[in-house]
Amino acid sequence: MDAIEPTSAVCDAGPLIHLFEISSLDLLKGFRSLLIPSQVWIDARKHCPDLLLTSIPAASLLPPPATLPPRLKSLGPTLNLHAGELEALAYLLDNPSCLFLTDDATARIAAQTLRISCHGTIGLIVRAIRQGYRSPEEVLALLHDLPRRSTLHVSRSLLQTIVARVEREFPS
Amino acid sequence: MMPRMKTLHIECPDPLAEQLEQLVREGWVVTQEQAILEALQRFIDAHQPELMKSQILDDVEWGLRGRD
Numbered sequence: 589m590d591a592i593e594p595t596s597a598v599c600d601a602g603p604l605i606h607l608f609e610i611s612s613l614d615l616l617k618g619f620r621s622l623l624i625p626s627q628v629w630i631d632a633r634k635h636c637p638d639l640l641l642t643s644i645p646a647a648s649l650l651p652p653p654a655t656l657p658p659r660l661k662s663l664g665p666t667l668n669l670h671a672g673e674l675e676a677l678a679y680l681l682d683n684p685s686c687l688f689l690t691d692d693a694t695a696r697i698a699a700q701t702l703r704i705s706c707h708g709t710i711g712l713i714v715r716a717i718r719q720g721y722r723s724p725e726e727v728l729a730l731l732h733d734l735p736r737r738s739t740l741h742v743s744r745s746l747l748q749t750i751v752a753r754v755e756r757e758f759p760s
Numbered sequence: 761m762m763p764r765m766k767t768l769h770i771e772c773p774d775p776l777a778e779q780l781e782q783l784v785r786e787g788w789v790v791t792q793e794q795a796i797l798e799a800l801q802r803f804i805d806a807h808q809p810e811l812m813k814s815q816i817l818d819d820v821e822w823g824l825r826g827r828d
Binding site: 594595618667668687693712716717746754 | 799802803806807809811812813815816817818819820822823824825826828
């Protein structure tokens with residue numbers, strides 16, 4: 589079977605903050621490169637002053653675009669997108685094979701509108717199993733810990749659904 | 761008939777409050793309340809629980825079965 593070429597990813601503040609909170613920034617590995625818009629980095633560091641770029645695998649900062657594409661100039665205010673999200677989407681419009689990592693609901697709506705693939709922190713945590721970074725038991729422990737350790741907003745019932753899904757996939 | 765109204769008290773950082781006051785002074789919005797209610801409605805519209813749930817469940821399937 590041919591090896592799968594890793595994708596590059598552009599990361600919003602949410603996954604950086606939430607994975608930092610659960611001491612799991614290493615779950616961002618496995619991408620060819622992890623690009624962080626400069627405004628996203630500023631926002632993430634406001635929440636997590638101890639966050640270091642060197643602690644994020646294959647990470648580099650993206651400079652802000654000179655101008656925003658017209659599509660984003662109208663979409664941004666409509667969806668109340670933050671500057672960091674706009675920077676990310678501007679890059680992704682020119683590089684549509686990249687993945688967008690975000691937890692923000694409106695940023696995800698924008699990505700979907702622009703046909704950009706998009707996933708969030710929960711996906712990165714679960715992905716750790718198939719990537720071999722964590723065992724199913726370790727991932728389930730992380731998921732159970734989210735309400736206590738993280739500011740990621742997930743309803744209790746949804747978290748139970750997610751845990752049940754993972755347990756069904758990996759029965760103990 | 762007027763809908764029932766609830767009073768919310770919030771603390772707002774000075775820079776944000778000043779930006780809001782400027783919008784009112786310059787006539788972009790009629791009142792601070794109008795702007796806040798509009799922003800609140802937009803936030804709620806974009807954060808429907810069923811939408812967020814489907815986004816996250818899609819994440820879980822990608823986590824389990826994705827190729828990247």
